[in-house]
Amino acid sequence: MLRIYDTLRKKKVEFRPRDGIKVMMYACGPTTYDHAHMGHARTAMFFDFFRRYLEMKGYFVVYVSNVTDIDDKVINRGKELGVEPVSLARMYAKEYFRDMDALRVRRPNITPYATDHIPEIIEFVEGLIEKGYAYESDGDVYFSVEKFPEYGKLSGRRPEEMLAGYSRVSTDKKRSPLDFALWKAAKEGEPAWPSPWGPGRPGWHIECSAMNYRYFGPTLDVHGGGTDLIFPHHENEIAQSEALTGRPFALHWVHTGMLNVNREKMSKSLRNYFLVREVLKGWRPEVIRVALLNAHYRTPLEYSTDVLEEARKVHDKIWGAWQSLPSEGEGNRESRWVEKLVEILNDDLNTRKAFTLALEAVAKETDAAALRGFLEVFDALFSVIPVETGGGNENALIDLLVEVRDRARKKRDYEMADYIRDALREMGILLEDTKEGTRWRRA
RNA sequence: GGGCAGGUGGCAGAGAGGCUAUGCGCGGGACUGCAGAUCCCGUUUACCCGGGUUCAAAUCCCGGCCUGCCCUCCA
Numbered sequence: 052m053l054r055i056y057d058t059l060r061k062k063k064v065e066f067r068p069r070d071g072i073k074v075m076m077y078a079c080g081p082t083t084y085d086h087a088h089m090g091h092a093r094t095a096m097f098f099d100f101f102r103r104y105l106e107m108k109g110y111f112v113v114y115v116s117n118v119t120d121i122d123d124k125v126i127n128r129g130k131e132l133g134v135e136p137v138s139l140a141r142m143y144a145k146e147y148f149r150d151m152d153a154l155r156v157r158r159p160n161i162t163p164y165a166t167d168h169i170p171e172i173i174e175f176v177e178g179l180i181e182k183g184y185a186y187e188s189d190g191d192v193y194f195s196v197e198k199f200p201e202y203g204k205l206s207g208r209r210p211e212e213m214l215a216g217y218s219r220v221s222t223d224k225k226r227s228p229l230d231f232a233l234w235k236a237a238k239e240g241e242p243a244w245p246s247p248w249g250p251g252r253p254g255w256h257i258e259c260s261a262m263n264y265r266y267f268g269p270t271l272d273v274h275g276g277g278t279d280l281i282f283p284h285h286e287n288e289i290a291q292s293e294a295l296t297g298r299p300f301a302l303h304w305v306h307t308g309m310l311n312v313n314r315e316k317m318s319k320s321l322r323n324y325f326l327v328r329e330v331l332k333g334w335r336p337e338v339i340r341v342a343l344l345n346a347h348y349r350t351p352l353e354y355s356t357d358v359l360e361e362a363r364k365v366h367d368k369i370w371g372a373w374q375s376l377p378s379e380g381e382g383n384r385e386s387r388w389v390e391k392l393v394e395i396l397n398d399d400l401n402t403r404k405a406f407t408l409a410l411e412a413v414a415k416e417t418d419a420a421a422l423r424g425f426l427e428v429f430d431a432l433f434s435v436i437p438v439e440t441g442g443g444n445e446n447a448l449i450d451l452l453v454e455v456r457d458r459a460r461k462k463r464d465y466e467m468a469d470y471i472r473d474a475l476r477e478m479g480i481l482l483e484d485t486k487e488g489t490r491w492r493r494a
Numbered sequence: 495g496g497g498c499a500g501g502u503g504g505c506a507g508a509g510a511g512g513c514u515a516u517g518c519g520c521g522g523g524a525c526u527g528c529a530g531a532u533c534c535c536g537u538u539u540a541c542c543c544g545g546g547u548u549c550a551a552a553u554c555c556c557g558g559c560c561u562g563c564c565c566u567c568c569a
Binding site: 079088090091124139275279280287314317353365375403404 | 495496497499502515517518526527530532557561563564566569
């Protein structure tokens with residue numbers, strides 16, 4: 052039985068989807084006004100892992116992750132570059148998915164875009180106005196926080212206390228400083244869609260509520276994103292959705308810790324970010340996966356080359372063990388290693404501990420079938436074993452060179468033997484002489 | 495100031511009342527044409543501070559201190 056930390060209940064809870072076998076999962080995706088950085092990758096990779104684990108446990112998962120393709124930053128970036136904002140965002144979204152593909156993050160089942168759901172959003176906002184939770188003000192529409200008494204339950208804030216933080220009376224079109232925009236009237240030259248309140252665009256939070264409703268109905272099983280989204284984004288989503296439907300919005304709230312650089316959050320505004328595509332130039336995707344997954348998802352993770360370097364070593368051990376398995380043979384997927392893996396992951400998805408287990412398995416397990424089976428299961432979840440590139444022919448040629456080198460060694464022609472070893476290393480093939488003979492692996 | 499999560503060996507980082515974490519690094523050894531990989535041994539009282547509960551606390555309770563994220567840009 053899986054237990055997972057729920058941000059709303061503030062403790063680990065038994066994972067219990069509404070429908071038993073089916074899991075409706077939604078993770079907030081990026082606002083695509085620039086390329087993806089490693090922080091985005093961490094979150095996307097974690098939710099992809101979560102989904103894989105649920106599937107392994109036999110759940111049927113529908114995983115939705117949105118792309119925000121309209122907001123202030125998108126508009127500003129478009130102006131900066133002299134490009135139509137939404138098409139710019141769409142371009143960056145394509146690049147985002149390309150980067151995630153490269154990191155072997157599986158694509159969600161559905162990746163909805165905000166601007167493809169304007170009718171649903173408008174309908175949602177109209178519903179909130181009808182029910183008295185929202186009001187129009189000079190072309191904008193705001194959610195009235197005081198009408199939703201449970202506001203603050205996710206982030207643990209009290210509206211009264213938050214209000215005390217605002218010393219000045221709000222001067223804009225809101226009735227209360229706590230109110231947030233559902234719909235924003237368009238300014239000159241901004242992208243706009245017609246609405247009952249005049250031309251405008253959706254506020255940031257409403258798209259997730261509207262799209263969740265569109266794909267999952269009033270209640271979904273898992274909703275998540277980075278911890279930086281807890282407030283205000285997710286808090287506001289709860290307010291909007293529960294106000295409209297009167298039903299609980301999400302059964303489990305799951306949030307991933309931030310990726311830090313020098314103990315500070317990696318972010319665009321601090322300019323301390325590393326783009327996925329840049330990191331991929333120096334490190335294989337599987338090593339990056341180890342670096343990001345070999346940490347508990349809720350703890351902040353410090354990003355540095357040291358972390359990648361350590362990940363490379365862990366990766367080497369696991370991949371090395373995989374490669375030294377006999378080329379033939381069935382994996383036994385029912386070993387105690389697999390049992391242990393499930394046990395570990397069942398406790399709040401402790402991927403860090405899962406890697407520790409994998410290291411233990413490759414060091415201790417002598418039965419090839421058991422190790423192969425375990426690594427197959429492990430890799431189905433983590434994708435850390437690189438996909439073999441060379442065809443059978445290439446492998447056969449390497450085997451031949453290894454044999455030629457062995458003949459040279461037998462004749463004590465070490466100059467030739469070392470030449471072959473060095474040349475192969477240049478090509479990324481590492482040779483290791485062991486008691487059982489020479490074996491090779493890719494680096 | 496408030497909300498939430500944490501503070502564990504040289505470093506990274508699990509564990510959550512009694513039982514070796516693990517990896518890296520470092521020291522020694524085995525194996526070896528060399529290299530690498532692998533294996534064995536070591537790295538002695540690691541658990542922020544102060545109280546308390548208990549036969550027993552790194553783990554539970556209370557009070558501090560410190561760090562990260564958030565407090566309407568954020569994965």
